[in-house]
Amino acid sequence: MDNEIKQKLIKSDKDNIWHPYTQMADWVNDNPSEPLIIERAKGSYLYDVDGKKYLDGVSSLWVNILGHRNPKIDRAIKRQIDKVSHTTFLGLTHEPAIELAEKLLNILPCNIEKIFYSDNGSTAVEIALKMAYQYWLFKKEDRKMFLSLKNAYHGDTIGAVSVGGVDSFHANFRSLLFRSYFAMSPYCYRCTYRKKEIKFPLNVNGFKDYNVQMGCQGECIAQVEAILKKNNKKIVAAIIEPLNQASAGMIVMPKGYLREYSNLCKRYGVLLICDEVATGFGRTGKMLAIEHENVKPDFICLSKGITGGYVPLAVTATTNEIYNTFLGKYEELKTFFHGHSYTANPIACAAANSVIDIMKQDKILEKLQSKIRYLEKKLSELSKHSKIGDIRHCGVMVGIEIIENKETRKSYDSKLNIGAKICDSLREHGVIIRNLGDVIVLFLHLTVTKREISKIVDTIKTKLDAL
Numbered sequence: 001m002d003n004e005i006k007q008k009l010i011k012s013d014k015d016n017i018w019h020p021y022t023q024m025a026d027w028v029n030d031n032p033s034e035p036l037i038i039e040r041a042k043g044s045y046l047y048d049v050d051g052k053k054y055l056d057g058v059s060s061l062w063v064n065i066l067g068h069r070n071p072k073i074d075r076a077i078k079r080q081i082d083k084v085s086h087t088t089f090l091g092l093t094h095e096p097a098i099e100l101a102e103k104l105l106n107i108l109p110c111n112i113e114k115i116f117y118s119d120n121g122s123t124a125v126e127i128a129l130k131m132a133y134q135y136w137l138f139k140k141e142d143r144k145m146f147l148s149l150k151n152a153y154h155g156d157t158i159g160a161v162s163v164g165g166v167d168s169f170h171a172n173f174r175s176l177l178f179r180s181y182f183a184m185s186p187y188c189y190r191c192t193y194r195k196k197e198i199k200f201p202l203n204v205n206g207f208k209d210y211n212v213q214m215g216c217q218g219e220c221i222a223q224v225e226a227i228l229k230k231n232n233k234k235i236v237a238a239i240i241e242p243l244n245q246a247s248a249g250m251i252v253m254p255k256g257y258l259r260e261y262s263n264l265c266k267r268y269g270v271l272l273i274c275d276e277v278a279t280g281f282g283r284t285g286k287m288l289a290i291e292h293e294n295v296k297p298d299f300i301c302l303s304k305g306i307t308g309g310y311v312p313l314a315v316t317a318t319t320n321e322i323y324n325t326f327l328g329k330y331e332e333l334k335t336f337f338h339g340h341s342y343t344a345n346p347i348a349c350a351a352a353n354s355v356i357d358i359m360k361q362d363k364i365l366e367k368l369q370s371k372i373r374y375l376e377k378k379l380s381e382l383s384k385h386s387k388i389g390d391i392r393h394c395g396v397m398v399g400i401e402i403i404e405n406k407e408t409r410k411s412y413d414s415k416l417n418i419g420a421k422i423c424d425s426l427r428e429h430g431v432i433i434r435n436l437g438d439v440i441v442l443f444l445h446l447t448v449t450k451r452e453i454s455k456i457v458d459t460i461k462t463k464l465d466a467l
Contacts, residue, residue, distance in 0.1 A: 036054075063309035373397055
C-alpha cells in the first residue's frame with residue numbers, strides 16, 4: 001500500500017475509533033510502532049496492507065477455529081446470501097436455524113433438549129442467568145444469589161459482569177451489579193506456594209470473610225461446598241468455565257475439580273451453568289470441555305468458535321425441565337421476554353452448520369490429538385526457561401506466566417508491562433499473540449500445523465532469552 005494512504009488510515013483510526021481493551025493514550029500518543037492494518041487472511045495467517053504475513057496465534061480473539069477463508073464455510077455463506085441474509089426470528093423460523101439446532105442437540109449431553117439463539121457470548125450467559133432466575137420465580141422460591149469463582153470471566157454485559165471475578169475488568173462496576181457469592185479460584189500455581197492461613201473473601205460484594213487454608217484443590221472445592229451448604233436455598237445457579245478460566249490467564253482446573261463442582265450443585269439442588277464460550281468447539285481436544293469429566297449441566301453457553309470466526313452467533317442450550325416451566329397461558333406472562341434483532345441470523349446459522357459438518361467430515365478432532373501432544377512437548381521444553389514460572393495448558397489453549405524470579409515466583413513490576421512488550425516484539429518475527437498481564441496467551445486454530453506450533457513457541461523463547 002502507498003505509504004501516504006496508509007498514514008491517512010492510521011490517522012483516521014486514531015482520530016475516530018475507540019478500541020476495546022486498549023489504553024487509547026498508549027495507542028494514540030505513545031505507541032512507538034504503527035498499528036497493524038490487516039487487509040486479508042488465509043489459513044493460520046493474517047496479512048497486513050504491506051503484504052507482510054503474521055501467524056494468528058490467538059485465532060483472532062479465540063473465534064477462528066478452522067483457519068481463515070475456509071473454502072467450505074465461504075461457500076456455505078455465499079449460498080445463504082443468495083437466499084436470504086436476515087429475517088426476524090420472532091414469530092418466524094428458517095431452515096438453517098432448524099438444521100443447526102438438530103446438529104447441536106446431537107453434540108450436547110442427552111439432558112439438553114432446547115436451543116435458544118442470540119449473538120455473542122456475554123448475551124448467551126445473560127440469557128442463562130435470566131432463565132435460571134425466572135425458573136425459580138415460577139417455582140415460588142425466593143432465590144436471588146448466584147455462585148461463581150474468583151477470576152471468572154463470563155462477558156461484559158451487566159449480568160455477566162455480576163458473576164465475573166476479574167477485578168481489573170469488573171471492579172469499577174460493582175455498585176451496578178446484583179450480588180453473587182465467589183469461591184476461591186483453583187489457581188494452583190499461586191495457591192501452592194502461599195501456604196499460610198489467610199482471610200479470603202467469599203465474594204467481592206461485602207459478605208463475611210471466610211478463613212481458608214490455600215494450597216490445594218481440596219480446599220478450593222471445600223469452599224464451594226461451604227457456600228452451597230449454607231446458602232443453597234438462596235442460590236439461583238452456579239456458573240463455571242469448564243476446565244479453564246481463560247480470561248484470567250488460562251487458569252486450568254485440576255483433574256476432577258469440574259466433576260466435583262457439578263456433583264455439589266446436584267447435591268444441594270442448585271442449577272449449573274457451564275460457560276463453554278471459550279472452551280467449546282474443540283479447544284480442549286474434545287468438542288466440549290464438559291466431556292472430559294462427563295458433566296451434564298442445566299445450561300450450556302456457546303459462541304466464539306461456533307461459526308468458525310466468520311460472523312456472530314451464540315446459543316444458550318437448556319433442559320426440558322427449564323423450558324417446560326415457561327409454558328402457560330398468555331395472560332400468565334410466563335413467556336421468556338428476551339430476544340435480539342439478529343437472533344438466529346441465517347448467514348450465521350449457515351456458517352455454524354458448515355463448521356459442524358467440517359469437524360465431522362474432515363475428522364478435525366481426531367487429527368488434533370497428535371498436534372496437542374506435539375504442543376505439550378514444545379511447552380515442556382519451554383517451561384525450563386528461567387523467566388517462566390508456570391505454563392498452563394488445555395488442548396490448544398495455553399497460558400505462559402512470565403516471572404522475574406523462578407525460585408521465589410516473584411512477578412515483574414506491573415509498570416514494566418513485560419507481557420505486552422513481549423507480544424509487541426513478536427510481531428517483528430511474524431507472530432501475533434496477546435497477553436493477559438504477564439501471562440502470554442496462545443489460542444491456536446484446530447487446523448494449526450506442527451511447523452506453526454514450533455515457530456510460535458521458538459519465537460517466544462527467543463524473546464525470553466533477550467529479557
